[in-house]
Amino acid sequence: MTAQPVEDLPGAIDRALEGRSILVLPRNRDDSITEVAPSQWTGAGRAPALILFTSGSTGTARAVALSAEALTTSARATERFLAGPGDWHLSLPINHIAGFQVELRARLAGWEPVRATSATFTAEAFADEAAELFARSGDRPSYTSLVPTQLHRILADERASEAAAKFDAILLGGSAISPALLERADARGLHIVRTYGMSETAGGCVYNGVPFDGLEITITESSTIDLRGQVVADSYVEITPEGHIAPVDDQALTTDDDGARSMHTSDLGRLDDGVLTVLGRADDIIVSGGTNVSPHALETGLLPTWQHHGIAEVLVTWVPDEEWGKLLVALVRTDGRIPPAVAKVHDSPREFARYLGGLDHRMQGQLLPRLAFPVTEIPHRSIGKPDRRTAARLAEELAELADTAETEE
Structure with missing residues (x-):
């Protein structure tokens, strides 16, 4: 079966979680999301629910296979950390895990997200979209997920800052977050939750330095961060010209004898009473x-x-x-x-x-x-x-x- 473009993303998410298809996110945000049959999976065990590409910040982007278990474990852990299921605003590209997780959390909660209509983020558009979200959410919690560059733009605009302060939580991740930015956000009454994670961990898995339940963090002898738990990806994969999806062995993603999966990152970090501080990348x-x-x-x-x-x-x-x-x-x-x-x-x-x-x-x-x-x-x-x-x-x-x-x- 050849790849089919996705017309209805919420429905496609349901099919992927149920094992009826594999969702494949594109390398570039302007390309189409596609679905392929689980029979295209050539690895052992159940086919993954999602294939997506890493950001390529340290080189060539790599394809990652995530199970339905990893995706839903992450989404439910986010609900538990925040104020439960709620309404989501989506301003991140959905070909990246952070944007896709907003779609997934919204689908599991039962309310479609308010999606940005422009590829270029502006504070004015954010304020309009937030107003649309609040108008329908009623007593339900409201959330959004941003990267620091977007937050910079919001805080430079009075109306956008006032809108941002009404969200029950703003997930903030994707890159290093300066203390100065957090101080400005706090002064405006924004409820910021700092996230740490990656494509290989189904998105953010450490919030405000605290790992999700069931996630184990180890600091290695070389001071890099290892993550072990249900949110970790199955493997890296390659997609053949014929459309087959095959796992690729890599020491960054390993599976223990008991089936537990680990991501061995290149991020430097330290643990203080169980709270993680990320100190940058070893390869930087x-x-x-x-x-x-x-x-x-x-x-x-x-x-x-x-x-x-x-x-x-x-x-x-x-x-x-x-x-x-x-x-x-x-x-x-x-x-x-x-x-x-x-x-x-x-x-x-x-x-x-x-x-x-x-x-x-x-x-x-x-x-x-x-x-x-x-x-x-x-x-x-x-x-x-x-x-x-x-x-x-x-x-x-x-x-x-x-x-x-x-x-x-």
Whole structure:
């Protein structure tokens, strides 16, 4: 049986959960969701309910197979963590697990989500969609799921901020969340739930640092995070030209003798009394002058201070350097309110970095960016995760332009 485009997603979700079809989400948000027959599965055991592709933030996107059990376990755990089944607003692309889970939670709750009608997220549209949701929800809880970039835009708009404060909970994940953003959200009365998870765990599985019931978290000797439980994917898969779906062995996803599944992530973390703190990705570590630097740690450590000096967002990356090997660079998005002291050094990458590094950020002893470039937008992928490869290329281009300008002077 060939793949059939999905016309009715709620009905297709029912068929996939019942084992009557396999839902296949597209790589790109503009392509069609399709259904294939379970007979296309060539692995052992029951066919998966869902095939989707990872965000590809660390390389080529990979296809992941999720069971009906993993998907529903995740959705029901979310209901238990929040205020029970409720009405959902959908502003995330459904070809990613975060967006698909909104559709699934809404289907299990019995009320279709209010879906964004535009591919481009705007604060104005969010406010309109929230008003539509609240008008029908009555006494039912109302929820939405966002990425930090969307929350930034909401908090810059008064009407959208007022609408966001009416939600019983806002799930926030997809990329690193700055303390400064959370402080602004709290000041406006927003009910933020920080989520951690991935395609391979059926979406967020750790809320506000606390794992779902039945999920085991282990910090390995190399400080990376292992996740074990029912929400973990069956396997990675490959889809043949004939449409067959075959499992692919990979050490990142393993199954114990008792059938328990584990995801061995590349994320660094620590556990404090059972509460998880994510410290960034092991493969994002920048070695500068022989010192390991976590860009995530720098970003979350510097922004609370930098935000008071006109900086709305920061991404730490690097450029090649003869002395340092990799020279630390900060790409910063300003909020349009640049103080005079910043304006004086804004056009000199080295002076700009020296000024920002000299602020009272309480990160003494930590290597800091030696160059700082203002940018109109921080590079992100479609789901809101920082695009660190694109950021590194952009930093190198900006550094070359700065060097050329200095030479001409």
